[in-house]
Amino acid sequence: MSATATTPPAGRRHRTPLARREARWAYVFLAPWIVGFLAFQAGPMVASAWLSLTEYDVINPPRYAGLDNYRQLMTDPAVARSLGNTVYYTVLHVPLAMVLSLGLALLLHRVGRWQGFFRTVFYLPVMTPAVAVGILFLLLLNTQDGLINRGLAGLGIEGLSWTTDPAWVMPGIILMSLWSLGSTVIIYLAALQNVPRDLYEAAAIDGAGAWARFRHVTLPMISGAIFFTLVVNTIASLQMFTEVYTMYFGNRQTQGSFSSEAATFYVIHLFQEAFQFLHMGFASAMAWLLFVIILLITLVQVRLGNRFVHYEGDET
Amino acid sequence: MVAGVLALAVSGCGGVGAGGDGGGGNATEGTLSTMGFGRSDEIASTRVDAFQREHPKVDLRITEGAFDEQQFLSAVASGNPPDLVYLDRNLVGTYATRGSILPLTDCVQQQGIDLAQYRPAAREQVSLDGVLYGVPEFSTVRVFYLNEAVLRQAGVRPEQVDLADWAALSTVSAELARVSDGRLSRIGVDPKIPEFLPMWAKANGADMISADGRTAQLDHPKVVEALTATVALIRDQGGWGKFKSFRDTFDFFGAQNPLAKNQIGAWPMEEWFLNQVAANSPDVELLVKPFVDRQGNPVTMSSGQAWVIPKGAKNPDAACAFVTQMTAIDTWLAAAQARADARRAEGQPFTGVWTGNIEADRRIFDELYQPTGNRRFDEAVDTIRSMQDAAFALPASPAGAEFDKAWTDAVNRVLSGQTEPAEALARAQREATAALDQASK
Numbered sequence: 001m002s003a004t005a006t007t008p009p010a011g012r013r014h015r016t017p018l019a020r021r022e023a024r025w026a027y028v029f030l031a032p033w034i035v036g037f038l039a040f041q042a043g044p045m046v047a048s049a050w051l052s053l054t055e056y057d058v059i060n061p062p063r064y065a066g067l068d069n070y071r072q073l074m075t076d077p078a079v080a081r082s083l084g085n086t087v088y089y090t091v092l093h094v095p096l097a098m099v100l101s102l103g104l105a106l107l108l109h110r111v112g113r114w115q116g117f118f119r120t121v122f123y124l125p126v127m128t129p130a131v132a133v134g135i136l137f138l139l140l141l142n143t144q145d146g147l148i149n150r151g152l153a154g155l156g157i158e159g160l161s162w163t164t165d166p167a168w169v170m171p172g173i174i175l176m177s178l179w180s181l182g183s184t185v186i187i188y189l190a191a192l193q194n195v196p197r198d199l200y201e202a203a204a205i206d207g208a209g210a211w212a213r214f215r216h217v218t219l220p221m222i223s224g225a226i227f228f229t230l231v232v233n234t235i236a237s238l239q240m241f242t243e244v245y246t247m248y249f250g251n252r253q254t255q256g257s258f259s260s261e262a263a264t265f266y267v268i269h270l271f272q273e274a275f276q277f278l279h280m281g282f283a284s285a286m287a288w289l290l291f292v293i294i295l296l297i298t299l300v301q302v303r304l305g306n307r308f309v310h311y312e313g314d315e316t
Numbered sequence: 317m318v319a320g321v322l323a324l325a326v327s328g329c330g331g332v333g334a335g336g337d338g339g340g341g342n343a344t345e346g347t348l349s350t351m352g353f354g355r356s357d358e359i360a361s362t363r364v365d366a367f368q369r370e371h372p373k374v375d376l377r378i379t380e381g382a383f384d385e386q387q388f389l390s391a392v393a394s395g396n397p398p399d400l401v402y403l404d405r406n407l408v409g410t411y412a413t414r415g416s417i418l419p420l421t422d423c424v425q426q427q428g429i430d431l432a433q434y435r436p437a438a439r440e441q442v443s444l445d446g447v448l449y450g451v452p453e454f455s456t457v458r459v460f461y462l463n464e465a466v467l468r469q470a471g472v473r474p475e476q477v478d479l480a481d482w483a484a485l486s487t488v489s490a491e492l493a494r495v496s497d498g499r500l501s502r503i504g505v506d507p508k509i510p511e512f513l514p515m516w517a518k519a520n521g522a523d524m525i526s527a528d529g530r531t532a533q534l535d536h537p538k539v540v541e542a543l544t545a546t547v548a549l550i551r552d553q554g555g556w557g558k559f560k561s562f563r564d565t566f567d568f569f570g571a572q573n574p575l576a577k578n579q580i581g582a583w584p585m586e587e588w589f590l591n592q593v594a595a596n597s598p599d600v601e602l603l604v605k606p607f608v609d610r611q612g613n614p615v616t617m618s619s620g621q622a623w624v625i626p627k628g629a630k631n632p633d634a635a636c637a638f639v640t641q642m643t644a645i646d647t648w649l650a651a652a653q654a655r656a657d658a659r660r661a662e663g664q665p666f667t668g669v670w671t672g673n674i675e676a677d678r679r680i681f682d683e684l685y686q687p688t689g690n691r692r693f694d695e696a697v698d699t700i701r702s703m704q705d706a707a708f709a710l711p712a713s714p715a716g717a718e719f720d721k722a723w724t725d726a727v728n729r730v731l732s733g734q735t736e737p738a739e740a741l742a743r744a745q746r747e748a749t750a751a752l753d754q755a756s757k
Contacts, residue, residue, distance in 0.1 A: 057414050058389045058392065058393050059389070059392055059393070059411075059414045059415060059416040059627070060414060060415060138564070142561045142564055142565065143557045143558060143560075143561035144499060144500065144558060144561045144562050144565070145561070145562075145565055146561070158498070159498065159557070159558070161556075161557030161558075161561070163560075163561070164556050164557045164560050164561070164731070164732055165557055165732060165733075166732050166734060260728060260732070261725060261728075261729070272717075272721070275385045275386045275389055276385060276717045276718075276721075277715070277717055277718050277751070278389070278410065278414060
C-alpha cells in the first residue's frame with residue numbers, strides 16, 4: 001500500500017473506530033478537569049469581570065461603576081509601582097532561573113549512578129513550604145549576621161542591606177527565588193535525556209566540539225522544554241506572592257517594620273486592595289489587567305518561540 | 317455599677333437587637349460559632365468554661381485560630397458569617413463603616429451594660445460616631461524599659477534617660493549604644509518606630525488622626541518633629557539597615573532575650589514583656605518607667621482585641637450573652653485566678669492581667685495579685701498599673717488599614733533614606749486623606 005493511498009481526503013479526517021473510542025475515553029478522563037475549570041475558574045473569572053465594573057467592598061452589594069476602576073488603574077501610582085517591581089523581578093528572575101537550571105541539569109546529566117541522589121537534593125527545596133522559605137531567607141539576608149553577608153564579607157563586600165535598602169530588596173528576593181529551581185531542572189534533565197545519542201555521535205564524527213554540539217544539537221533538541229519553562233516561569237513570576245508576602249507583609253507586626261514599597265509586588269498590592277482595604281471591584285480590575293498583560297506576553301513568546309523551537313517530527 | 321455588671325455576668329444578654337428574655341442565661345440556646353479566637357491559655361479557657369456552665373443549651377463552636385481578613389470576608393460574602401468575631405480593635409472602624417458588623421446599642425441598653433466599666437481608650441476604639449460596635453477586652457499599654465546593667469556600664473544614671481528631653485535622649489542613646497568595626501552590638505535607645513510613632517507624636521502634643529477617625533493629621537509639624545527625632549536616634553546608631561538587622565536577631569520570648577544579653581539599653585515596649593522577663597530571666601536588672609510626654613506627664617498607647625457580631629449572624633442573642641459573660645468582672649477574676657494558679661504551679665510570678673475593664677483590673681490587683689518580693693518586678697507592675705489611666709488609642713476609623721499603611725510606609729521610606737520626614741508625611745497625608753474620604757462616601 002502506498003503512502004498516497006492512505007492519505008485522508010483534504011478537509012476530512014477519517015477516524016478509525018479505535019481512534020473514536022480513544023477520543024471518547026479522552027473526553028471522559030478530561031471531564032473532571034473541564035467541570036472543575038468551568039466551576040472554579042471560568043465561573044469566578046466571569047464574576048470577576050463583572051465585579052471589575054463595580055464598586056464592591058465584599059460586604060455590601062456591588063454598585064455598577066462602569067470603567068471607573070480601569071481609569072483609576074491607569075492613574076494610581078501604587079499600581080504603577082507594584083507593576084514596575086513585578087516586571088523588574090520577572091526580567092531578572094526568569095533568565096537567571098533558566099540559565100542556572102540548565103547548568104544544573106547539564107551537570108546532573110553527566111553524573112552517573114549518583115544522579116538520583118542529586119536529583120532529589122535539587123528538588124527538595126521545591127518541597128519546602130513557601131512560607132518557610134520566606135522566613136529562612138529573612139535570616140539568611142540579615143545585614144549583620146546573615147549567612148549571605150558573611151559569605152560576601154569573605155569576598156570583601158560588606159554590609160548589603162538586603163531587607164531594608166530599597167535598592168537591594170529586589171536583588172535579595174531574586175536571590176531567594178533561585179533557591180527553588182528544582183522543577184525547571186527536572187524538566188531540562190528529562191529533555192536532555194531524550195536527546196538521541198546518535199545525533200551527538202554524528203556531530204562528533206563531523207568534527208563538532210563540545211560547544212558546537214551543545215549549540216547545534218542540545219539546544220535545538222531541548223528548545224521545546226526551554227520554551228515551556230520560559231512561558232511557565234514568566235507567568236509564575238508575574239504572579240509572585242507567597243514568599244514575599246511572608247517576608248515583608250505576613251502579619252501586622254511585619255507590615256509595620258518590614259513592609260517596603262520595593263517589595264510590593266502586583267499581586268500583593270492586589271491582595272491588600274481586595275482583603276485589607278475592601279476594594280474588591282478595583283482589585284478585580286487589577287486582576288484583569290494582569291491577565292491581559294500575561295496573555296500578551298505569552299502570545300509574543302509563542303509567536304517568537306515558534307521561530308526557534310524545534311519539535312521532533314516537525315518536517316519544516 | 318459593680319452589681320449591675322455582676323448581674324449581667326449571670327443573666328446573659330437579650331440579643332443585639334432583639335428583645336431580651338431577661339430570665340437568666342439558660343434561656344439562650346442554639347448554635348454559636350466564633351472566628352478569630354482560640355482556647356490557647358487559661359485566660360481563654362476559664363472564661364469559655366464559665367459561659368458553657370451558664371448556658372448549657374448553647375452549642376458553642378470555636379474555630380481556633382487568629383482572625384483572618386480573607387476568611388472573614390469570604391464568610392460574609394457567602395452569607396454564612398460566624399456569630400461572633402474576635403479581632404484587633406483597630407479593625408472595628410473599617411468594618412463598622414461598611415455595615416459588616418452590627419451596632420450593639422440595643423444589646424447594651426436592654427442588658428444595662430455599663431460602658432463606663434471599659435477603659436476609655438478601649439471604648440473609643442470600638443465606637444464609631446458614638447455608636448458601640450464591639451466589646452473590648454484586654455488593654456495592652458507601652459512602658460519604657462531600661463537595662464540598669466547597661467546603664468551602669470555606660471556610666472549613665474536611670475534619671476538621665478529622660479524621655480521628656482529629646483535632645484538629651486539622643487546623647488544618652490549614643491553613650492549606651494555600642495558600635496565597633498561598623499557593627500552594632502548594643503542598641504542605646506530604640507524608639508520602636510514605625511509601630512510607636514503615634515505614641516511619640518502624642519508625646520509631642522499631636523494626634524495623627526482626629527478624634528472622630530475621619531481626618532488625617534499626619535503632616536502636622538509636631539508629627540514631623542516626632543518622626544525626625546526618632547529617626548535621628550536610629551541614624552545615630554549606624555542607620556536603619558544595621559539597626560533593624562541587629563534588632564531582628566532578638567529573641568524576646570526566651571532566656572536569651574536582649575535584656576538578659578545586654579543587647580539594648582532602653583526602649584518602649586508592650587507591658588507583656590514583663591511576663592516574659594519574669595518567667596525567663598528573673599535576675600536581670602530591669603527598670604520600668606512610664607513613657608512620658610515632653611512635659612514629663614505619663615502617656616501611653618493602648619491596644620487590644622474586641623468581640624464583634626457580624627451582619628447576618630444567625631444567633632445574635634447567644635453572641636451577646638457570650639461577650640457579656642466573657643467580659644464580666646467575675647469571669648475575669650476567675651480567669652486571673654487560673655492564671656495566678658498556673659504561674660504558681662510553674663514557680664513563676666503572677667504579674668497580673670490587664671482586662672480592659674477598670675473594675676476587673678482593680679479587683680484582680682487588689683484581691684489576687686501578690687507582690688513577688690522582687691523589687692524590680694513589683695515596681696514595674698505598679699508602673700504599668702498607673703499607666704493604664706494615661707492610655708490613648710488611635711480612634712476607630714473608616715479606613716483604618718489604609719491609614720496605617722500610609723503612615724507606616726512613610727516611616728519606612730524615611731528610615732530607608734528615600735526621603736525626609738516632612739516630604740514622607742506630606743505624601744502619607746495625601747494618601748490617607750484620599751482613603752478616608754473614599755471610605756466616608
